[in-house]
Amino acid sequence: MRIERSWLGLALLVLASGPAVADGTAKTATDFSVQLPAAAAKTSQQGRLMLLFSNDFSDEPRNQVDHTIASQAAFGQNVKDWKPGAAVAIDAAADGYPVVRISDLPPGTYNVQALLNRYETFHLADGRVLDLPPDQGEGQHWNIKPGNFYSKPQKITLGAGGRIEGGAPLTIAVDQTIPAIAPAKDTKYIRHIRIESKLLSKFWGRPMFLSAVVLVPEGFDAHPKSHFPLVIFHDHFVPDFDGFRTEPPDPNLKPDYSERFHLAGYNRIQQEEAYKFYQQWTSKDFPRVLIVKLQHANPYYDDSYAIDSANVGPYGSAIEQELIPAIEKQFRGLGTGWSRFVYGGSTGGWEALAVQIFNPDYYNGAFGACPDPVDFHAYTHINLYDDKNAVWMQGPMKRIAQPAMRDYLGRTIWAMPDAMNYELMLGSNGRSTEQWDIWQAVYSPVGPDGYPKQIFDKRSGVIDHDVAAYWREHWDLTDYLKRNWPKIGAKLRGKLHVYVGLSDNYFLNDAVYLMQAALEGFRDPAYEGEVKYGLRDEHCWNGDANTPNAYSRLRYNTMYLPKIVERIEKTAPKGADLSSWRY
Numbered sequence: 001m002r003i004e005r006s007w008l009g010l011a012l013l014v015l016a017s018g019p020a021v022a023d024g025t026a027k028t029a030t031d032f033s034v035q036l037p038a039a040a041a042k043t044s045q046q047g048r049l050m051l052l053f054s055n056d057f058s059d060e061p062r063n064q065v066d067h068t069i070a071s072q073a074a075f076g077q078n079v080k081d082w083k084p085g086a087a088v089a090i091d092a093a094a095d096g097y098p099v100v101r102i103s104d105l106p107p108g109t110y111n112v113q114a115l116l117n118r119y120e121t122f123h124l125a126d127g128r129v130l131d132l133p134p135d136q137g138e139g140q141h142w143n144i145k146p147g148n149f150y151s152k153p154q155k156i157t158l159g160a161g162g163r164i165e166g167g168a169p170l171t172i173a174v175d176q177t178i179p180a181i182a183p184a185k186d187t188k189y190i191r192h193i194r195i196e197s198k199l200l201s202k203f204w205g206r207p208m209f210l211s212a213v214v215l216v217p218e219g220f221d222a223h224p225k226s227h228f229p230l231v232i233f234h235d236h237f238v239p240d241f242d243g244f245r246t247e248p249p250d251p252n253l254k255p256d257y258s259e260r261f262h263l264a265g266y267n268r269i270q271q272e273e274a275y276k277f278y279q280q281w282t283s284k285d286f287p288r289v290l291i292v293k294l295q296h297a298n299p300y301y302d303d304s305y306a307i308d309s310a311n312v313g314p315y316g317s318a319i320e321q322e323l324i325p326a327i328e329k330q331f332r333g334l335g336t337g338w339s340r341f342v343y344g345g346s347t348g349g350w351e352a353l354a355v356q357i358f359n360p361d362y363y364n365g366a367f368g369a370c371p372d373p374v375d376f377h378a379y380t381h382i383n384l385y386d387d388k389n390a391v392w393m394q395g396p397m398k399r400i401a402q403p404a405m406r407d408y409l410g411r412t413i414w415a416m417p418d419a420m421n422y423e424l425m426l427g428s429n430g431r432s433t434e435q436w437d438i439w440q441a442v443y444s445p446v447g448p449d450g451y452p453k454q455i456f457d458k459r460s461g462v463i464d465h466d467v468a469a470y471w472r473e474h475w476d477l478t479d480y481l482k483r484n485w486p487k488i489g490a491k492l493r494g495k496l497h498v499y500v501g502l503s504d505n506y507f508l509n510d511a512v513y514l515m516q517a518a519l520e521g522f523r524d525p526a527y528e529g530e531v532k533y534g535l536r537d538e539h540c541w542n543g544d545a546n547t548p549n550a551y552s553r554l555r556y557n558t559m560y561l562p563k564i565v566e567r568i569e570k571t572a573p574k575g576a577d578l579s580s581w582r583y
Contacts, residue, residue, distance in 0.1 A: 028092040030102050031164045034114045035173045038084040040149055046080040046131055047119040048142075048427050051090050051102075051172075053110045053158075060153050061113040062143040065097070067405065067414050067422065073099045076425040079116070080131070087171050097425040098418055102162040109157050114172045115150040117142040117427075122299065123205040128450040132299035132431060137181045139237030139302040140433040142426065146181055149174040184213070184240045189281070191216055195326050203313040210323045211295035213241045214331055217288040218281065219583060226580040229289045229568055230324070230333040232363075233556065234344030234351040237302035238293055243554060244281070245274035260538070261550035273554040280558055287565040288581045290331055291557060294319060300430070300452075301438035306351045307358065307475075311441045311452045316355065320362060334581075338572050341564045343367035343556060345540035346508075350374065350477075353496065357477055360491035365567055367560050369499045369542035370508050372439070375478035376471055378510035380404070384455065384468040391416040391461025402461075408503045408538050420458035430454070443475045478515045481522075489525050494567070496529035501537030501549065509533065 032051055052061035054072035064072040075094040082088060092103060099105055119131040136146040151172045157165045164170060184192055191214045200208035217228065249272050255265035263269065280286050296304040296315055304315035328335045340363045342352040349371030356366035368374075376384045381403065384390075392399040405414035419436065426432035429451040430440050440452045444467055447453035455471065456463040472479050481488075496519065500509045516531040534541035537549045544552035544559060552559070572578055 029089045029169075030092050030094075030162060031169045032090040032102075032112075033087045033169065033171045034090065034116075034151075035087040035171050036082050036084055036116075036149070037173050037175045040173075040175050040177060041084045043084070045082045045084075045116060045118060045149075046121075047078075047133065048076050048117040048431070049079045049082075049088060049090075050074050050076045050115045050117065050142075050425070051094070052113045052115065053105060054113075054153075055108055055110050057111055057155075061111050062115050062150060065143075067419070069413065071098055073097070073105060074425055075102055076427070078428060082116075095421070095424040095428075097421040100421060105158055105162045107159050109155060111153040112156050112170075112172065113151055113153045114174050115143065115148060116174055117145065117148055119431075125202055125205055128446070130299075130450055133427075133433060134299050135237075135297035135302070137239070139239070139297050141302075142433070144178060146178050148178045150176050150178065152176060181239070187246075188221075189216055189218075189246070189278075190214070190241045190244065191331065193323075193327055193330055195323060197318040197322050199314045199318045199322065208313075210318060212323060212327055213238065213293045213295065214327060215241050215244060215281075215291040215293075216331060217290070217581075218283075218286075219288070220331075223580075223583055224332075226288070226583065227332045227334045227577055228581045229287075229339040229341065229564070230328060230335075231289050231291050231561070231564060232324075232340070232342045232344075232352075233291055233293050234306065234342060234348030234355075235293055235303075236347055237295055237297045241291075241293055243270075243274050243557070244277055245271055246278050248275055258550070261548075263550055266550065269550070270554060273551065277555075277557060287561045288583065289561065289565070290327070290333060291561075292327060294323065300441040301433055303347055303351075303438070305347065305438070305442045306355055307442065309442045310446050311444065316358070320355075320359065334577060336576075337361045338364045338576065339568060341365050341367075341560075341567075343369070343560050343564075345369035345371075345542060345553070345556065347372055349498075349540070353477060353498065354475075356495055357480060357488075357492065360488050360495070363495070364571060365495045365497070365564065367497045367499070367543070367563075369556070370501065370504055370540035371498065371512070373508065373511040374476075374498075375511040375514040376468065376476045377478075377514055378507070381507040381510060382463075384463060384471065385465070388463060389461040390456040390463050391420060391458070403507075405505050406503075406507070407505070408536060410503070413505075416461070420461075424458055443471045445470050478511070478518050481515075482518055485522050486524075489522060489527070492527065492529075493525050494528040494571075496527060497543075498529075498531045499534070499541060499543035501534040501539065501541035503536050503538050504541070505539040508539065 052074045054061035054064050065074045075096040077091050077094040117133050119133050122130045138145050151174050159165045194211040197208050197210050249268055256267045257264050258266035298304050304312050307316040308314040342363050344352045349368040352366040353368035356363045373379045382390045402416040403412040404416045404419040407413050423432035423434045430437045440455050444452040453467050455467045500512045519527040532543050540553055541549050
């Protein structure tokens with residue numbers, strides 16, 4: 001996936017104290033600078049420049065930075081108006097993860113690599129001018145994003161204080177470019193659609209597009225007069241319809257090992273389940289519907305959360321007023337609220353519940369598995385309304401780091417200070433394109449600098465309760481249900497189904513408890529849905545109490561579709577088409 005450019009060589013550059021970085025400010029230098037070769041870029045560049053270090057030589061450093069205990073180190077700083085041929089000094093105060101500063105790196109031998117996550121300038125309709133990293137078809141993964149510049153890794157030895165042994169500073173040339181991604185091709189069962197959104201283009205001040213991957217039923221082309229229910233499978237960005245395989249598992253597949261599920265050969269299990277889904281999908285009695293995975297990556301994340309947001313834009317309206325009608329027209333959807341359903345897990349679980357709650361007539365049911373926080377009294381484990389600090393539990397004489405992620409035994413495997421350092425390394429002003437920043441971008445008002453207003457300070461952890469009040473009014477799903485149930489309850493009767501594991505890795509069950517208490521307290525009408533918990537099940541349990549989570553998480557489609565068809569048949573209005581798609 002990478003276009004190799006000519007190797008220009010790595011020059012040594014002796015830096016004077018206080019060198020100029022790309023934004024023109026004088027800062028303390030490290031032993032490293034990065035050159036933008038004229039052969040790589042023809043115009044000045046801006047973005048997040050990262051310097052990466054790894055003492056694991058099995059892969060490139062850019063592929064070894066993550067939230068696990070095995071993560072290697074990276075340091076990031078902004079660059080602007082970086083001219084081709086110029087070198088930028090890496091500042092000693094560059095934001096690092098998991099090591100906070102380059103000077104804190106342990107002495108030893110490393111592979112070092114540089115990468116520029118390129119930004120573009122957006123001129124929004126409301127007058128804001130923002131520098132942001134546009135998605136390039138990869139789902140906001142900076143290490144594989146087409147067009148990003150990077151260097152080949154090279155081996156160095158560091159002494160104390162992050163200084164290069166021998167004392168000669170090093171200039172690294174980002175002379176490689178990540179190539180474009182070839183568009184996915186249509187097959188017998190998997191089709192694609194892409195439209196330009198007028199609503200999003202107006203908001204962002206440039207052409208913006210929405211896409212979807214559509215799994216069409218067996219016999220779709222042979223039954224041109226049939227029309228089908230539309231099922232939205234909300235998920236993170238996927239380049240194609242995953243979990244569907246028309247061929248048996250590859251007999252030569254080298255088995256991997258899933259640390260999460262403690263299973264050898266989990267990659268083969270995934271192929272087996274994908275092939276079983278194909279076999280069921282094409283069987284005689286399986287429901288004939290359209291399953292759609294939306295593609296709405298944006299400058300803040302791989303997913304928009306499918307709602308209208310002050311920072312991310314009117315994605316909810318664009319999806320429901322532009323994209324879904326286009327899908328139903330091209331792929332013969334029934335095009336009615338009683339024939340549309342939504343389901344998903346994690347981000348997709350929140351989206352499924354949110355779009356159903358905010359648009360009660362547009363869909364006929366939502367299955368929300370392991371949803372992102374549905375009540376901000378339990379924003380993971382943080383109470384945004386009453387707690388003072390999101391990163392630290394503060395006592396009179398000491399403080400304790402709050403957990404960000406746990407394993408199935410409850411052990412902390414990622415702490416909030418680390419999680420915040422990770423996002424700070426990747427981008428300032430909420431531009432990390434990671435989880436906490438997208439929640440902030442979606443839920444927050446616009447800040448005074450034009451970027452999303454902080455819900456809490458990533459360094460100190462102090463919560464802004466004015467921003468929390470805004471979140472509560474607009475996006476707290478439980479609070480919204482409480483305030484609006486007399487008006488919307490009848491339209492949501494029997495439509496809300498929530499599933500979560502009691503050992504969810506991100507504490508998402510805590511918020512579900514609160515939503516469940518609210519739902520079960522409603523009268524006139526009662527909610528008539530379902531909330532279920534998986535004993536010791538992790539992220540992302542979807543309601544199957546008889547199958548281990550490692551398998552059940554691969555069976556969303558086959559679990560939910562029979563239930564969806566049953567509800568369609570029970571709730572369809574008189575004279576509705578219940579036959580053309582039941583061939």
